[in-house]
Amino acid sequence: MAKRIPEDAGMNTRLAHGGNDPLDYFGFVNPPVVHASTVLFPNAATLSARSQKYTYGTHGTPTTDALAAAINEMEGAAGTVIVPSGLMAVALPLMAFLSAGDHVLIVDSVYFPTRNFADSMLARFGIDVEYYDPHIGAGIASLIRPNTKVVLTESPASNTFEVQDIPAITRAAHAAGAIVMLDNTWATALYFRGIDYGVDVIIHAATKYPAGHSDVLLGTVSATKQCWEKLQKAFTALGCSAGPDDVYQVLRGLRTMGVRLQRHQESTLEIARWLEQQDGVARVLYPALESHPDHRIWKRDFSGASGLFSVVLKGNGPHVAHAFLDALGIFGLGYSWGGYESLAVLVSLRDRTIAKGNYDGPLVRLQIGLEDVTDLKADLARGLAAARVAT
Numbered sequence: 600m601a602k603r604i605p606e607d608a609g610m611n612t613r614l615a616h617g618g619n620d621p622l623d624y625f626g627f628v629n630p631p632v633v634h635a636s637t638v639l640f641p642n643a644a645t646l647s648a649r650s651q652k653y654t655y656g657t658h659g660t661p662t663t664d665a666l667a668a669a670i671n672e673m674e675g676a677a678g679t680v681i682v683p684s685g686l687m688a689v690a691l692p693l694m695a696f697l698s699a700g701d702h703v704l705i706v707d708s709v710y711f712p713t714r715n716f717a718d719s720m721l722a723r724f725g726i727d728v729e730y731y732d733p734h735i736g737a738g739i740a741s742l743i744r745p746n747t748k749v750v751l752t753e754s755p756a757s758n759t760f761e762v763q764d765i766p767a768i769t770r771a772a773h774a775a776g777a778i779v780m781l782d783n784t785w786a787t788a789l790y791f792r793g794i795d796y797g798v799d800v801i802i803h804a805a806t807k808y809p810a811g812h813s814d815v816l817l818g819t820v821s822a823t824k825q826c827w828e829k830l831q832k833a834f835t836a837l838g839c840s841a842g843p844d845d846v847y848q849v850l851r852g853l854r855t856m857g858v859r860l861q862r863h864q865e866s867t868l869e870i871a872r873w874l875e876q877q878d879g880v881a882r883v884l885y886p887a888l889e890s891h892p893d894h895r896i897w898k899r900d901f902s903g904a905s906g907l908f909s910v911v912l913k914g915n916g917p918h919v920a921h922a923f924l925d926a927l928g929i930f931g932l933g934y935s936w937g938g939y940e941s942l943a944v945l946v947s948l949r950d951r952t953i954a955k956g957n958y959d960g961p962l963v964r965l966q967i968g969l970e971d972v973t974d975l976k977a978d979l980a981r982g983l984a985a986a987r988v989a990t
């Protein structure tokens with residue numbers, strides 16, 4: 600029996616069944632992990648015309664097709680390419696849609712390695728890179744020039760969690776003939792469907808929630824019908840295909856992403872609210888909190904919040920943050936997020952030019968994992984006690 604998933608199925612049904620049909624491979628529930636470079640053709644005519652579905656490993660396999668199809672369904676996209684890291688998922692569409700002499704607008708609160716890519720590689724290839732305020736909204740119109748081809752958004756902001764007015768930005772960009780890209784890693788398609796808000800190209804570090812176990816690096820880029828061909832051509836030109844085991848692991852991760860995110864959200868809301876009441880905490884930067892300055896936009900556009908946010912500690916100097924971090928036992932100190940385990944890092948905003956914020960103390964970013972909330976609170980309480988002593 601072929602799977603019959605209704606068009607209007609809910610997101611968890613899509614996550615459970617999207618991407619592949621078991622009947623294509625003898626009924627096995629999961630698709631095969633195809634390790635491939637060479638694909639054979641049955642005869643010379645097919646070989647010369649390349650007139651068969653698969654032609655070479657870098658162009659796609661049943662494994663990459665299964666993940667891409669699952670993501671297309673979630674995002675409502677015309678096509679998705681899968682690349683070896685989240686950073687490559689940012690770099691690829693920028694290379695696909697920008698040429699020498701073009702101007703690109705990038706949100707100042709962007710993921711730092713994206714900024715590094717733009718300032719080094721894009722600048723070297725003759726692209727004019729300009730940063731804008733995450734709160735700019737419709738005001739982006741005043742920064743758009745005749746040669747502006749791309750507006751890159753990331754919402755909420757890396758580390759400081761400002762929420763961008765994506766509908767206002769896409770309206771202004773489209774009116775001026777520019778396309779809008781969104782790094783949607785924080786929300787995933789579950790909590791924000793960018794294409795429904797006018798975004799043309801959706802970027803995910805699948806390393807985070809889709810993989811979910813801190814053991815895989817992968818990126819995905821999805822596009823609307825108008826943008827798909829150009830994106831796919833750039834993907835083919837660069838040969839940036841991902842390894843089949845990693846692709847499979849992310850498809851496996853997607854099956855449970857809905858329940859994991861629900862748990863991340865519940866625990867994070869509880870911990871963020873609790874932190875707001877604690878001694879030694881100046882502010883909590885989490886858009887799902889009523890106290891967040893952009894809560895209204897978040898509530899209007901997002902259907903949920905994931906497990907990553909920042910706290911501003913009271914006190915001056917990095918020694919306060921170091922004391923906090925060193926007293927944590929369950930929270931690991933390390934980069935990345937989206938896995939099952941809680942993490943903490945010290946945030947630096949020194950590379951920003953606009954969205955520097957005006958925080959009165961050290962900024963610490965927390966990823967709330969799937970552990971028991973009581974244990975995580977006790978761990979954070981130990982950190983706050985140590986920070987108070989260090990103040």
Ligand SMILES: *Cc1c(COP(=O)(O)O)cnc(C)c1O
Pocket residue numbers: 684685686687689710753757782784785803804805806807816817818935
């Ligand atoms: C982690 C991250 C990336 C990069 O993902 P990698 O797989 O680590 O390269 C890109 N954008 C955002 C917002 C991220 O958090």
